[in-house]
């Protein structure tokens with residue numbers, strides 16, 4: 765995918781100095797006949813905060829989205845500059861990592877995507893940290909090692925029901941382990957439910973996850989990031 769065809773679920777607002785969801789723009793647009801004036805020229809890449817984004821209205825074929833303005837560039841270490849890694853590449857790399865390495869990487873990704881705005885990297889020192897960008901993986905393509913990006917998806921938007929691999933993240937997300945009974949023999953198993961809060965304050969079910977090997981054990985989980 766070419767760098768400028770990537771889409772964004774959220775953006776950095778310079779005026780508010782925080783990461784905002786595209787839902788804010790969609791709501792404003794619906795209430796103002798498609799006008800998004802307060803957001804115009806105030807939507808930047810949520811990762812590097814440098815590239816300017818533009819809002820593309822919903823059509824009958826697809827939902828509204830944000831994309832990079834073609835004349836605007838991302839910081840050199842921003843993962844949105846890089847091609848997305850394929851499912852196969854991500855699987856190969858994850859298989860080669862130890863459990864500790866996987867946990868460290870997931871923690872870094874979570875810190876980056878669910879970050880508090882006050883602790884985000886400022887563009888001035890972004891360059892120094894680009895080699896540590898947790899959204900980038902190094903792929904060996906023949907003789908050349910190439911950086912590729914791990915695709916990301918906000919749970920507050922939609923869940924991809926195809927088998928694509930994403931780093932899923934979200935704000936206003938609730939996780940819950942739920943008990944189920946098999947129809948065949950009434951035996952108990954457990955699923956993980958993911959709910960997100962919509963703009964009306966309702967908790968909508970986004971996905972129910974079957975976790976292979978742990979579905980027979982009731983696992984207590986921390987409810988995190990509920991705001």
Ligand SMILES: [Zn+2]
Pocket residue numbers: 809810811812813814815838839842843844
């Ligand atoms: Zn960027």
